[in-house]
Amino acid sequence: MASRLPKSSRRSGQLCLMATSFIVSGTVMGSDLALNGSFEDGLSDWSTSGQVSIDSESWLGGQSILLQPTESITAEAWQRIDGLQPQTRYTLAARVRTNNHLTPPILGIRNGPQIDKATGWVAVGDEDQWIEQRFEIFTDQGQTSIDVYLQAWKTTLDAQIRFDDVRVYEGRIDPPQPDPGKPKFAGAPAFSTVPDPGENIILNGDLSDESGDPWTFGIEASIETIDGQPAIQLISTADTSRANQVTGLALPPNSSWTITAEARVDPGVISNLYVTGSNEFFANKAISSTSWETITLPVSTGDEWVGNIKLTLENWKNQPGSAWFRNITWSATGEEWSPTTDQTPAPQLETLETNFNNGLDPDDWLISTKTWGGDNGGVSPLNVDIVDDLDNGLPIKALRLQANGDLYDGDIQHYGRSTRVGSAIATRQYFASGRYTVRAKVAPELGAVTAFWPFHYIDYQKGEAGYWHEPNPRRNTEIDWEFPTDLQGTGEEQAAQYGIDPTEIAFTNARTNSWGGQFGGEGGEHKGRRVLIDSEGEVVDLAQDSLDGIYHDYTIEWHSGSDLGDEGDTRDEIGCVRWYFNDILIDELDDVAFGQGNVPYRAARFWIGVWFAAAGYGDEVGWGGSPDFDETALYIASVKIEPFNEPRDTWVRETVPNIEWAMPDQYPDVIPGESCSADLDGNGLVNVVDLLMVLEGWGTPAGDVNGDAQTNANDILFLIDLWGEC
Numbered sequence: 086m087a088s089r090l091p092k093s094s095r096r097s098g099q100l101c102l103m104a105t106s107f108i109v110s111g112t113v114m115g116s117d118l119a120l121n122g123s124f125e126d127g128l129s130d131w132s133t134s135g136q137v138s139i140d141s142e143s144w145l146g147g148q149s150i151l152l153q154p155t156e157s158i159t160a161e162a163w164q165r166i167d168g169l170q171p172q173t174r175y176t177l178a179a180r181v182r183t184n185n186h187l188t189p190p191i192l193g194i195r196n197g198p199q200i201d202k203a204t205g206w207v208a209v210g211d212e213d214q215w216i217e218q219r220f221e222i223f224t225d226q227g228q229t230s231i232d233v234y235l236q237a238w239k240t241t242l243d244a245q246i247r248f249d250d251v252r253v254y255e256g257r258i259d260p261p262q263p264d265p266g267k268p269k270f271a272g273a274p275a276f277s278t279v280p281d282p283g284e285n286i287i288l289n290g291d292l293s294d295e296s297g298d299p300w301t302f303g304i305e306a307s308i309e310t311i312d313g314q315p316a317i318q319l320i321s322t323a324d325t326s327r328a329n330q331v332t333g334l335a336l337p338p339n340s341s342w343t344i345t346a347e348a349r350v351d352p353g354v355i356s357n358l359y360v361t362g363s364n365e366f367f368a369n370k371a372i373s374s375t376s377w378e379t380i381t382l383p384v385s386t387g388d389e390w391v392g393n394i395k396l397t398l399e400n401w402k403n404q405p406g407s408a409w410f411r412n413i414t415w416s417a418t419g420e421e422w423s424p425t426t427d428q429t430p431a432p433q434l435e436t437l438e439t440n441f442n443n444g445l446d447p448d449d450w451l452i453s454t455k456t457w458g459g460d461n462g463g464v465s466p467l468n469v470d471i472v473d474d475l476d477n478g479l480p481i482k483a484l485r486l487q488a489n490g491d492l493y494d495g496d497i498q499h500y501g502r503s504t505r506v507g508s509a510i511a512t513r514q515y516f517a518s519g520r521y522t523v524r525a526k527v528a529p530e531l532g533a534v535t536a537f538w539p540f541h542y543i544d545y546q547k548g549e550a551g552y553w554h555e556p557n558p559r560r561n562t563e564i565d566w567e568f569p570t571d572l573q574g575t576g577e578e579q580a581a582q583y584g585i586d587p588t589e590i591a592f593t594n595a596r597t598n599s600w601g602g603q604f605g606g607e608g609g610e611h612k613g614r615r616v617l618i619d620s621e622g623e624v625v626d627l628a629q630d631s632l633d634g635i636y637h638d639y640t641i642e643w644h645s646g647s648d649l650g651d652e653g654d655t656r657d658e659i660g661c662v663r664w665y666f667n668d669i670l671i672d673e674l675d676d677v678a679f680g681q682g683n684v685p686y687r688a689a690r691f692w693i694g695v696w697f698a699a700a701g702y703g704d705e706v707g708w709g710g711s712p713d714f715d716e717t718a719l720y721i722a723s724v725k726i727e728p729f730n731e732p733r734d735t736w737v738r739e740t741v742p743n744i745e746w747a748m749p750d751q752y753p754d755v756i757p758g759e760s761c762s763a764d765l766d767g768n769g770l771v772n773v774v775d776l777l778m779v780l781e782g783w784g785t786p787a788g789d790v791n792g793d794a795q796t797n798a799n800d801i802l803f804l805i806d807l808w809g810e811c
Contacts, residue, residue, distance in 0.1 A: 087429070087737040101661030101675050102272060106232050118166050119233060122179070122251035122529050124148045128162070131751055135160035135237075139249060144215040149249040152237035154188070157540040160246070162271045163234035164498050166253055169197070172679045173222050174654065176258050177233060178219035179251040188214050188244035189238065197231035198222035198605060199680045204556040210359055215249070217261045220556045221476070221604075223680035236808070244258035260550045272548035275299040276743050277333035279426050282419035286342075287396060290413040292317065303327040303389040312377070316411035319400035321354065328410075329397040333743040335422040336362065336391040339579035340748075344382040346398070348372045351406025358410070360384055362391040363748075369722070372408065390422075390750040424451050424746040430688050430736040437512070441471050441482045444755040447509065451690075452747035453509040458534075459700030459707060461505035462489075466747040467497045470509035471755050476524070476636045476722045479806050482755060484510070484721040488533040488695040490712035504549045505712060507533065509694025515541070517688040517734035518645040518660070524638050524722040527568050527629035528695045532705075532712025535719050536568040537639055541602065541689035544547065544740045552616040557605020562685040564662055566639050567596035568627055568707055576614030583616050583624050590710045593617055597664045597672040603681040610685045613672045616723060620669060636722050640665035643688040646676060647732040660684040660733060688736045739747040763790040763804040773808045778803060 120130035123146045127139050131150070135158045140151035152160035169175065180191035186207045193203025204218045224231065233253060237246040263270055274300050275288045288299050292315035297308050305320035306328045319326035336342075350356050351377055359369035360382070370382040396415070402410040438447060442485030454610050456463025468487035473480065484509040489497060499506045516539065527535040541562035545552035552558045572580045572587035573596050581589035585594070597613030617625045630637065646660030656676065662684055664672045676684035695718070705711050763771045765778040765788075777792075782788025788796035791803040 087735050094756055097660045101646070102659040102678075114127045118169070118175075118253040118425075119251050120164065120166075122253075123249060131162045131164050133160075133162045134158075136307065137162050142247065144182070146247040146249075149182075150235065152190075152235065152246045152248070154237040154239045154244055154246075156241045157239055157241045160237040161234060162248075163232050165230060165232055169224050169229045170255070171228050171230065172199075172226055173224050174221055174256055174680075175221060175224065175231070176221050176254045176256065177252070178217065178254075178258070179206075179235070180215045180249045180327055181218050182213065182215050182247040182249075183207055184213055184245045185242055185513035188240050188242050188246060188476035190218070190246045190248060191234075191236035191238060192218050192248070193234050194222050194383050195232050195234065197224055197228040199225045199677075202445060202556050202604070203236075211607045215264075219258075219261075219553050220462040221257060221554050238420060257554075260553050269296060269625060270547035271296060271298070271739065272546055273740060274426075276425065276547075276741065277423050278428055279401075279423045280334070280417035280419065280421055282417060284417045286334060286378050286415040286417050286421065287330060287344075287413050288332075288762050290313075290415075292411060300330050303329075310372050311409060314411055316409045317398060319398060319402045319408045319410075321402055321404035321406065321408075323402055325402040326400045326408075327397055329395055332394040332396070332415075332463045333395060333423060335748040336366075336386050337418075337420045337422070338386050338388050338390055340418060340420060340449035341383065342415060342418065344370075344384060344413070344415045346380055347377050347411045348380050349374055349377045350400075350408045350411060351375065353405040354408055355398065355404070356401070356408035358382060358397070359399070360394065360396050363389055363393045364389050364395075366391045376454060380431050389519070390748045392747065392748045396479060396623075422447075422749055423743060424513065425742045429738050432688070432730070432736055433514050433516050433726075433732070434728055434730055435575045435722070436728070437514075437516070438680050439724045441484045441723065442755070444470070445752050447485060447513070447749045447752055449513055451511050451513050452751060453511060453692075453694070453745065454747055455509075455745040456500050458696055461507070461697035461699045463498045464504040464507045464509040464694060464696055465497060465506070466751040467498035467499070468506065469510070471718075474720060474722070475634060475791075478793065480791075481722050481802055482689040484693075486510070486528075486693070486695050486719040486721070488528055488530075488697070488712075488717050488719070490530065490717065491706075492713065492715045493553065494715075502565075505697040505699055507694060507696040509696060511540075511690040512726070515690055515736060516728060517736070518729040518731040520725075520727040520729070521643070521691055522638055522642040522727075523566075523640075523693060524718040524724075525645045525693075526631040526634070526636050527592065528717040528719040529592065529629045529631040530712065530714040530717035531569060531710030532697065532707065533695050533715065533717050534698050534707075535568050535643070536692070536694055537598070538691050539564050539641070539643065539685070539689035540684075540765070541687045542739050542741075543602070543737070559601045559606050560602040560687075561599065561606065562602035562687045562689050563600045563610075564643060565598040566641060566664060567594055567598070567709075568613060570596045571708070572614045572616070572683070572796040574614055575613055575617065579614075580614050583618075585616060585624070587614075589704065591626075593624050593626050595664070595666075595671065599662050599674050599683045599685065601676075601681065601683040601685050602687055603683075611674045613663075613674070615664070615672045617666050617671060619667065625666070628790045631720075636720075638665070638667050640668070641683070644729065645684065645733040656733075658732075660686070660731070661752065686733045686735050688734060691724075693719075693721060693724065762792065765790065765806045770805060770810055772809075775804060776801070
């Protein structure tokens with residue numbers, strides 16, 4: 086479910102462009118525009134190449150089209166569909182079948198859409214099955230025709246690929262239902278949020294959701310109806326049968342709960358209900374009653390937070406029958422912690438402004454433990470610290486995000502390795518259009534990528550309508566500032582202007598990427614490669630500035646724009662993204678006036694991190710270079726997110742928002758500075774007496790408090806910032 090604010094309650098920053106007049110249809114569905122899509126008239130209305138024939142094995146009617154590729158020749162059939170409306174949504178659908186998932190049927194549209202698209206994936210379990218495939222396209226400006234094509238790509242494998250019931254409709258059509266006798270399509274997986282007191286921590290504990298989600302079922306484990314109610318049945322065989330659920334919550338220290346369930350076993354069977362977690366958290370209950378009884382399992386935490394909570398139901402192997410469980414309940418105290426506070430992200434309308442004088446607040450920020458980007462050890466909370474630093478001569482508490490390169494030989498390990506381990510944080514809440522400013526010193530070593538980015542991720546399931554809108558079920562909302570990089574692809578012209586080698590990976594360059602998340606995967610993104618310049622037009626070397634202790638402001642200004650409420654595809658105000666370096670415009674992207682563009686509109690968590698792009702890049706370990714260093718670090722002085730709250734902003738859940746975050750007790754402590762240099766009289770206070778002493782030493786080193794061997798206005802500012810108790 087998506088959430089949007091009414092237009093009357095929004096305030097908007099300056100928008101980018103006004104939309105021109107155009108037509109985009111929504112849910113219309115009229116007659117089928119494809120000709121002979123069921124192939125009952127043979128190959129009439131279709132052109133072919135390669136080995137293509139009519140086959141009697143079909144989904145609809147008596148015939149289908151069979152494509153058999155060879156090692157050197159792709160088999161293909163295509164049809165030109167004329168008489169369409171320009172700048173309009175159309176849906177292509179078909180039934181497809183393959184004898185090998187490694188030779189998937191390719192269903193596509195080209196020569197007329199705004200974005201050429203094609204499907205080309207079949208799950209292992211769908212081999213030799215007729216499955217539905219479909220997606221949507223928009224015709225381009227001035228285009229009234231498209232080509233629909235069916236394809237079997239050349240291969241050495243024995244491939245038999247069939248298509249049937251090819252359909253093309255104007256607009257969006259309703260999602261399909263499972264074929265008769267097939268199970269219900271899976272929906273988005275369930276996940277936990279911060280529970281209210283008394284709420285059941287165990288999701289689907291009454292088993293009312295017949296899919297079983299989010300329970301994980303092992304061998305001979307299933308939901309069955311017994312005595313008029315759904316229950317989990319575990320059948321003992323030569324293998325142990327289990328069902329379990331990972332809660333996604335962290336349990337506070339020194340707290341207690343009671344887990345209850347109704348359970349029974351067949352004669353001679355003894356089963357178990359137990360719970361495990363970090364810090365050796367464990368509790369177990371054995372069950373031997375052959376009639377239904379309510380069992381209770383008391384659990385308690387010690388002096389530390391407990392994560393990785395898993396409840397397991399078990400029937401050990403080689404026992405003479407089944408164990409049954411139902412109505413499983415674990416009542417929350419309300420003190421449990423989840424990375425995610427709401428099933429659908431709540432609109433964030435107020436500015437979030439963070440410095441780190443009081444540390445990193447787990448109410449506002451999460452620490453990631455994920456991994457991505459190839460051969461690396463991910464990001465670890467052990468690399469996150471709060472430290473003392475100077476910004477333009479003034480003392481600050483900075484967030485230090487460390488990255489351990491290939492020469493690191495310290496004790497920090499993550500995902501089984503100690504090298505190529507970075508660190509990252511993200512906002513706990515989701516923000517949409519707005520101005521995002523990070524004041525930072527980048528990690529100044531090649532191979533470590535400094536990045537600031539809003540990010541939101543969906544992997545649609547077949548039970549969700551969005552699965553059927555694109556060839557790829559994945560939607561990726563992301564806007565990037567990333568350093569260092571080369572300039573290949575879109576930065577060659579600017580490289581020539583400034584005399585920079587576009588192939589060199591350098592800290593004079595930035596990546597400015599944007600994915601709108603409107604069509605599948607990461608295809609079609611805006612790939613910015615830009616040179617960083619100052620107010621005088623001179624090239625800036627971020628690595629050297631970082632080594633010199635210089636902080637810079639990095640800003641993403643994100644305008645989602647406005648639409649007419651039809652899935653965001655009919656703009657009346659066009660959005661844009663702008664990337665600023667110290668308020669100097671470095672790059673900008675305007676959205677399209679219709680259809681699908683790369684300016685996001687879904688609210689996202691805002692990420693800050695240093696990580697290792699290590700998937701190979703020419704002669705380098707990754708596109709950020711080779712990490713031939715021991716340690717480096719990114720320093721953050723402050724973060725400010727100012728929401729614009731524009732009409733197109735949409736808040737919709739991520740698929741798995743709770744995966745791999747640090748618990749509250751893994752956050753860094755704020756360590757007081759060893760001395761208070763502004764306390765000139767040594768009484769533990771910075772006050773008027775110290776200010777007078779600075780004034781007395783004006784123009785000489787005698788009143789210096791900021792360490793530059795001079796006494797001037799900078800010392801007064803430094804002193805005022807430390808005013809009070811040291």
